[in-house]
Amino acid sequence: MSWAAPSSRQAAIVIGLGLCVLFAATAAQSTNVQAKVPFDHAQLARTSLEQFIRFGYARFGEAVGRMSDRVAELCSAPSENTLKAARESFRKTVAAWGGVEFITFGPVGENNRLERIMFWPDRRGIGARQVRRLIYAKKKRALDPARLAKMSVAMQGLGALEIALYSKGAGELAQPGAATFRCGYALAVSRNLGAIAKAILTSWASSGAFAKLWLTAGPGNTVYLSGRETTLELSKLLNQGLDTVVEQRLEPLAGIGARKVRRPVILARSGLTLNLVAADVAALKRLMFDGGIVTAVAARAGNDEEALSLMRSVRAETDLAVRLLKPLAQGADLLGKPGSDRKLVPTIFALKNIRENAVGLLKSSAGLSLGFNASDGD
């Protein structure tokens, strides 16, 4: 695959925005920008919890619940229609997962929940092998969500469910009596995911254990010793989220540079790779613009026109990335089609600019810069 130039209009948009950002960044550097008010870490923690974290997990929990219902219907009344409905509910669950998948702190980090929801990257295809063996051997304990929760993480999550619903033999799910075990396993995976989502949401709820820690940063807090540390979590989330989307998902698809190597593509079997990417980007947009980051940075910037200009540029590029990804996600079978790489390049450029500028703006505004070693040790 090569990556030829994007269409002239798209390129013009990206280059124009890039120049705008470059100009704003240069102006910001040349002016001694003084903060007007202290950065409000506590308010950002609260807003991000209410508008991004809880919102995202609630949506994920609801999607998983509906998916369990659709899979149950498929198992009790196998048909092309119920299979189609189950797959559609899986697609919506994947999109909802994109809303929270880059949150690695809090309850999702306990009991291997993150890996149990999505075991990825899986370079050696461990998940696929284990699930195929399981379906072949028809191990009954995998039909019980509680017992499944104690089995290999690779057999529990969305990756496992994708194999059950889309791999060779999945078509039999539509035929009565032909894939009873496979369907029962898919239902157990869905219900296990529901239990995981519920546990996470409970801990983030208003009286939840982790929500209390999140909102009371300071001396004596067993996780966050200062308000700056919750902001640092959000900064890492934003940075790592954009990093993953660009370097692990889009660049390999577009065949760019060193990333051209062939390797497994997330959710390629179901054709939902770009659905997930689109949901990822929409979630990061929500974190920035509804989750309190932009508000906190703007309050700190006061009437500093350079900072405000930079924020406007971030907004414009984020809107552009969301807009560019929308049709790509809808055309699910884009991968491997001629010219598909070209369609991804403008999005990659926009996301790189967002990463550079939004993360930089948050770090400088909130005083998050870490030392050479503290930021990247080993």
Add this chain to the structure above:
Amino acid sequence: MEIDRRALLAGLVSLVPGFAATPQALAAARTVVGGAVRRSDGSYGAVLYDLDQGLLRQVALPGRGHDVAVNPVTGACVAFARRPGNFAIAFGPYQGGEPIGFTTPEGTHFYGHGVFSRDGGLLYTTENRIETGDGVIGVWSVKDGYKRAGALPAFGIGPHDLNLLSDGRTMVIANGGIATHPDTGRKPLNLATMKPSLAYVDVRNGELIEQHVLPARLHRNSIRHLDVAAGDTIVFGCQFKGPSTQHPSLIGLHRMGSEPYLVPDGVASSQDLRGYVSSVAVDRGGALAAVSSSRGQAVLFADVAGRRIIGKRSFPDASGVAAGSQAAHFVVTGGGGDVSDVTSRGSVDRHHQTDWAWDNHLAAVRLSPQHG
């Protein structure tokens, strides 16, 4: 970072004009350390630095380095690429003599640490076989210009740091337990199943002598760095990859034939260290250890025999620690350019401000006139 061998040899190693040390001058030096640095122009290098005389030697690196190994016989240093880089640069302690660059075999990369055999003839390095994820110990022949001489099994995933016990035959390996792949950068791929361990291996035949795994509840406490204290007691430092609500001890001790012992929190809790130990060094007397945490912005001092933390000092972005020239002294370096000679009581005897951002690790270099 993948570096083409030809490009590496052609372009990267250059001597930097600086202090032209002589063997006589170095013999009088008291405290010399070697470390990887980021230079003020953003490029990377490795330096040999004398706390009395300043810069002794500097070589360019083609990318970010990690640790430096010191040949106990010749005083030569080898700077390693940080994970997942594949280059190493060997250079002598004195000006003159071209540095030698070498790279890992196809399909492997360095983890950033190495140790020389007691006779200085072999270099052992921690490495990853990329496709299988198996940890290996690379063996390099020094007299043949760092030609690959073989490999030993590491008996674990993610071998990071290593050292030799006093018999010179027993190697102790810190298997961090975390699988990574260059395609996914430094992202951990097996957090749910990671199993860090200390492996003791006979370097003569590559056989496992004994191996110790932390208890299951601590399976995410990645054993990363170690040093050898008196009586072959291993002092090791961990980086915790588990839930942020848990704060297990990060500093451990071990002697062959016993179970690993995690030192209880003393003057600083593992939460104060942000779950992260950067480096470990034992002093020249073998009785005391310094343990740094860049995220905790501090260095802790431990009494090895007493199995307890005895002191703490705050340092900005502290990471590199190495034995000082006297017992109970350590050299500490930071990303802001600080180089400090400190005692285990936490007092700073000397402090230098340099222009480099000192990278994660630091090596003590013992030089004598015959190290020419």
